[in-house]
Amino acid sequence: MIEASGLTKRYGKTLAVNDLSFSVAPGKVTGFLGPNGAGKSTTMRMILGLDNPTSGTVRIDGRRYQELKHPLRKIGALLDAKWVHPNRSARAHLKWMAVSNKIPVSRVDEVLDAVGLTSVAGKRAGGFSLGMSQRLGIAGALLGDPEVLLFDEPVNGLDPEGILWIRQFMHRLADEGRTVFVSSHLLSEMALTASELVVIGKGQLIAQSSTKEFVARATEVTVKVRSPQLDQLRVVLQHASATITDEDGGIEVSGMDSDRIGELAAANGIVLHELSPRTGSLEQAFMQMTGDAVEYHTELEAEARHVLEPTR
Numbered sequence: 001m002i003e004a005s006g007l008t009k010r011y012g013k014t015l016a017v018n019d020l021s022f023s024v025a026p027g028k029v030t031g032f033l034g035p036n037g038a039g040k041s042t043t044m045r046m047i048l049g050l051d052n053p054t055s056g057t058v059r060i061d062g063r064r065y066q067e068l069k070h071p072l073r074k075i076g077a078l079l080d081a082k083w084v085h086p087n088r089s090a091r092a093h094l095k096w097m098a099v100s101n102k103i104p105v106s107r108v109d110e111v112l113d114a115v116g117l118t119s120v121a122g123k124r125a126g127g128f129s130l131g132m133s134q135r136l137g138i139a140g141a142l143l144g145d146p147e148v149l150l151f152d153e154p155v156n157g158l159d160p161e162g163i164l165w166i167r168q169f170m171h172r173l174a175d176e177g178r179t180v181f182v183s184s185h186l187l188s189e190m191a192l193t194a195s196e197l198v199v200i201g202k203g204q205l206i207a208q209s210s211t212k213e214f215v216a217r218a219t220e221v222t223v224k225v226r227s228p229q230l231d232q233l234r235v236v237l238q239h240a241s242a243t244i245t246d247e248d249g250g251i252e253v254s255g256m257d258s259d260r261i262g263e264l265a266a267a268n269g270i271v272l273h274e275l276s277p278r279t280g281s282l283e284q285a286f287m288q289m290t291g292d293a294v295e296y297h298t299e300l301e302a303e304a305r306h307v308l309e310p311t312r
């Protein structure tokens with residue numbers, strides 16, 4: 001469990017993190033989202049004791065990082081995958097980490113196996129691809145068999161296979177009962193990886209909720225309907241105050257859920273060929289919720305926001 005309370009970090013005039021309170025529970029993957037410069041890395045550094053808060057606290061299972069007796073056995077982190085001596089082999093790098101943190105060296109081969117690097121364990125880490133470096137970074141995070149894991153942008157620059165591997169690996173770690181806190185800019189990937197979210201903007205908390213709730217709250221659910229009696233259905237739905245938009249091969253209905261549409265169709269003897277609720281995407285929800293917290297909008301973002309918020 002990670003618990004931040006009133007966490008604040010000021011760098012000169014910049015308030016990087018501003019009175020931030022949230023908690024990250026075990027047994028789940030929690031995504032940490034925010035626009036560029038929102039304060040995610042600063043928050044992660046404070047969790048790991050690499051930066052001191054200006055005020056407020058962040059605790060790992062009730063203790064500040066500095067109070068942990070064996071920090072690597074409590075919390076593991078992947079912050080920068082390329083943080084490895086390039087001429088050291090993967091195994092030598094992990095052995096050095098294990099020895100300097102009083103972790104049994106026997107653990108090295110276990111974590112190499114867990115991340116699928118056994119066959120290249122003797123090779124120079126400097127020659128590793130980004131995907132292999134990420135795996136080595138994750139192996140390092142797992143070395144102390146910690147209950148809490150932090151990953152900052154673990155899928156950046158990875159190919160689809162690498163991304164899938166990381167997603168499945170995070171789910172496995174959470175299923176083992178660990179606390180998994182992960183930041184990423186790839187929102188479609190986060191929608192698949194994280195069941196919970198902490199969303200920040202300009203250093204402040206915007207939302208903490210399940211991913212499902214976050215998307216449902218910020219976006220409208222519409223229903224795609226196809227019917228051979230579309231004209232008749234249109235009249236029935238409009239009479240019941242639904243909003244209808246024509247689209248290829250059918251209509252999109254808003255302001256009414258799919259159950260009600262199905263009931264009205266049945267009551268009026270109208271055949272339906274399709275009745276599909278459509279929830280918004282995490283991208284849409286994120287832009288809706290963090291719009292005001294983005295300092296510099298690009299033209300593309302402005303255009304997308306215009307499409308998403310046609311009434312404004």
Ligand SMILES: Nc1ncnc2c1ncn2[C@@H]1O[C@H](COP(=O)(O)OP(=O)(O)OP(=O)(O)O)[C@@H](O)[C@H]1O
Nearest residue numbers: 011014015016034035036037038039040041042043
């Ligand atoms: N060491 C530092 N000195 C001064 N300002 C800093 C320092 N570290 C971060 N900042 C500032 O604090 C704010 C938050 O930065 P941070 O890197 O934590 O954001 P982030 O959410 O991780 O961003 P990104 O997604 O772009 O990595 C930014 O305005 C940044 O310029």
